[in-house]
Amino acid sequence: MEAENQTNVAEFLLLGLSEDPELQSFIFGLFLTIYLITLLGNLLIILAICYDFHLHTPMYFFLSQLSFNDICFSTTTVLKLLVNIQRQSKSISYTDCLTQVGFVLFFAGLENFLLAAMAYDCYVAICHPLTYRVFMNPRLCGLLILLSLIISIADALLHSLMVLRLSFCTDLEIPHFFCELAQVIKIACSDTLINNILVYLVTSILGGVPLLGIVFSYTQIVSSILRIPSTGGKYKAFSTCGSHLLVVSLFYGTAFGVYISSAVTHSSKKTAIASVMYTVVPPMLNPFIYSLRNRDMNEALKKLI
Numbered sequence: 001m002e003a004e005n006q007t008n009v010a011e012f013l014l015l016g017l018s019e020d021p022e023l024q025s026f027i028f029g030l031f032l033t034i035y036l037i038t039l040l041g042n043l044l045i046i047l048a049i050c051y052d053f054h055l056h057t058p059m060y061f062f063l064s065q066l067s068f069n070d071i072c073f074s075t076t077t078v079l080k081l082l083v084n085i086q087r088q089s090k091s092i093s094y095t096d097c098l099t100q101v102g103f104v105l106f107f108a109g110l111e112n113f114l115l116a117a118m119a120y121d122c123y124v125a126i127c128h129p130l131t132y133r134v135f136m137n138p139r140l141c142g143l144l145i146l147l148s149l150i151i152s153i154a155d156a157l158l159h160s161l162m163v164l165r166l167s168f169c170t171d172l173e174i175p176h177f178f179c180e181l182a183q184v185i186k187i188a189c190s191d192t193l194i195n196n197i198l199v200y201l202v203t204s205i206l207g208g209v210p211l212l213g214i215v216f217s218y219t220q221i222v223s224s225i226l227r228i229p230s231t232g233g234k235y236k237a238f239s240t241c242g243s244h245l246l247v248v249s250l251f252y253g254t255a256f257g258v259y260i261s262s263a264v265t266h267s268s269k270k271t272a273i274a275s276v277m278y279t280v281v282p283p284m285l286n287p288f289i290y291s292l293r294n295r296d297m298n299e300a301l302k303k304l305i
Contacts, residue, residue: 012097012184013090013173016081017273028085031078034284038074041287042067044301052300058136059125060297062118063290065145066247069114070283073107076100077178077279097179098160104279105181106156109206113148115248116210120144122241123217127224155206162195176272178279214248243290250285254278 017027045067049055080100084090092100124135159181169189176183181199185192218241225237254277291297 011091011093011172012179012187014080014084014092014177014179015090015173015175015272016084016177017276024085024088028082031280032082034280035074035078035082038280038284038287039071041291042071042283044304045287045290045297048297048300048304051304052296055296055300058121058141059118061141062114062121066111066114066118067287069107069110070286073104073111074280074283076103076107081177092179097174097184098163100179101163101181101184102156102160104178105159106152108279109152109155110148111251112207112210113144113152115244115251116213117141117144117148118244119214119217119241119248122244123220125240126221126237151206155202158202159195159198162198166190166192166195176275180275211252218245243294246289247282247286250289251278251282254282 018024046064049060049064077100080092080096084092121136125132128135163181163184166185166188167190168187171187171189174180174183174187185195185199188195221237221241225234228234228237258271258274258278291301
């Protein structure tokens with residue numbers, strides 16, 4: 001019976017952020033605007049870094065990867081929402097839903113590792129400036145990206161394949177605007193114990209290790225900055241990693257906010273709305289944070305435009 005239920009699942013229903021027909025036009029316009037700003041802002045960052053050879057450094061190499069990842073992350077989550085509102089449909093096929101689960105996990109995991117790599121870059125630049133070029137050589141940067149890709153792909157494949165073993169019965173409504181792993185597991189009618197254990201275990205490891213790396217890096221950075229005698233030197237050192245610190249705070253702050261809100265409230269609709277804060281808002285704001293607080297990036301964008 002479980003195998004029959006699973007194979008007979010043709011599609012799920014994404015309930016979105018609101019079922020009120022009058023709000024659909026507003027939601028469509030809002031998310032279309034956010035998506036276009038995300039696309040344009042991050043694309044400008046990538047083009048500016050490629051165009052200006054002064055920005056061909058490890059820090060901006062990681063930033064270009066982060067911008068590309070943000071475009072893909074936003075496309076994975078927002079595009080299906082826009083298509084469904086335009087078609088006045090809530091359906092998503094079983095295959096598409098499983099694919100979306102995998103891509104969301106991949107891009108979220110990659111974002112996590114990229115932020116950790118950027119934190120390490122800031123740490124070396126401030127704490128070991130004389131040996132910066134020795135440590136942050138192109139080979140190491142490439143290896144960090146490759147390792148991040150491999151771990152993120154493995155994580156996405158693991159959870160996606162584990163979802164394949166689940167059976168789904170009559171309740172096929174997902175109270176979200178995209179196929180989130182936790183919500184898909186919730187509506188399964190078979191035993192989900194192994195899936196839930198894997199979610200908590202893998203998230204703790206793959207989320208905790210990079211976060212600890214970031215915390216350690218900034219602990220060392222703050223310690224080094226405090227030892228700088230001049231105020232101007234302190235400001236210059238802080239401006240090197242200030243934008244990255246804001247991006248890290250935005251990403252992890254919103255992610256923890258969603259986790260806390262889902263733990264406190266049992267309303268899936270409120271959790272879906274809270275999820276917007278870490279899946280949609282950070283990719284849109286990251287280009288503004290890096291361009292407004294970075295003189296080199298400002299100059300590069302002016303030349304490009």
